[in-house]
Amino acid sequence: MKIVIHPTYFPNVAHFIAIVASNEVVFETDDNFLKQTYRNRTYIYGANGKLGLNIPVIHTQKNRQKYRDVKIYNEDNWQSLHWKSLLSAYRTSPFFEYYEDELQHLFTEKADFLLDYNLKCFEVVCDCLQLDLNTTKTEIYQKHITNKTDFRQLVNAKKEPIYTFEKYTQVFNNKHGFIQNLSILDLLFNEGPNALNYLESQTVTPL
Numbered sequence: 001m002k003i004v005i006h007p008t009y010f011p012n013v014a015h016f017i018a019i020v021a022s023n024e025v026v027f028e029t030d031d032n033f034l035k036q037t038y039r040n041r042t043y044i045y046g047a048n049g050k051l052g053l054n055i056p057v058i059h060t061q062k063n064r065q066k067y068r069d070v071k072i073y074n075e076d077n078w079q080s081l082h083w084k085s086l087l088s089a090y091r092t093s094p095f096f097e098y099y100e101d102e103l104q105h106l107f108t109e110k111a112d113f114l115l116d117y118n119l120k121c122f123e124v125v126c127d128c129l130q131l132d133l134n135t136t137k138t139e140i141y142q143k144h145i146t147n148k149t150d151f152r153q154l155v156n157a158k159k160e161p162i163y164t165f166e167k168y169t170q171v172f173n174n175k176h177g178f179i180q181n182l183s184i185l186d187l188l189f190n191e192g193p194n195a196l197n198y199l200e201s202q203t204v205t206p207l
Contacts, residue, residue, distance in 0.1 A: 002022060002024040002147070003025055003150075005018060005027065006154070007027045009038065009040055009117075012183055028152055029137045030068070037157050041055070046089045055078060067114070067115055071113055074110060079107040080107065094190060094191075095193075099192075102127065162180075163180045166198070171189075
């Protein structure tokens with residue numbers, strides 16, 4: 001199965017379920033940037049429950065801006081803040097130390113363009129998962145996809161379906177219960193090498 005999907009900031013579990021079930025991933029890179037999507041946000045499980053991590057971006061005066069042209073606003077020390085949030089949330093998780101060194105550089109090396117940074121994060125996560133993928137990028141924007149399965153709707157953070165993925169142990173389970181469809185980092189830090197088996201055992205369908 002070939003799929004079309006948005007590169008997002010540390011994609012959520014639903015994204016990765018769709019990705020691991022495919023034999024070719026085509027990244028949508030020619031669309032317009034929209035606010036309040038997973039393009040520049042991800043959710044983790046903090047001590048107080050679901051916590052959003054947002055990458056600040058520079059908004060131009062244009063009505064429409066291509067996703068690939070969106071620049072990151074680096075005046076805020078957002079990378080350091082995100083890393084501290086991950087430390088606070090996951091340092092006691094079973095596999096945080098196992099992946100820490102592979103991930104930390106993503107929060108110290110400056111990034112200019114959002115799309116490039118998201119793709120870099122994706123590559124590192126795939127290395128952590130030991131997931132070898134065939135990936136390409138779109139060359140033109142197509143509203144309707146005919147020859148691939150369209151998972152682009154998964155980018156919408158505000159219009160999510162209710163997922164019923166199998167539960168796994170999360171750090172703060174005893175405080176807030178199981179929280180569905182968080183960042184792939186939540187699954188990785190809690191399940192470690194079993195994360196890929198988990199993803200392969202779940203299903204997600206296009207809307």
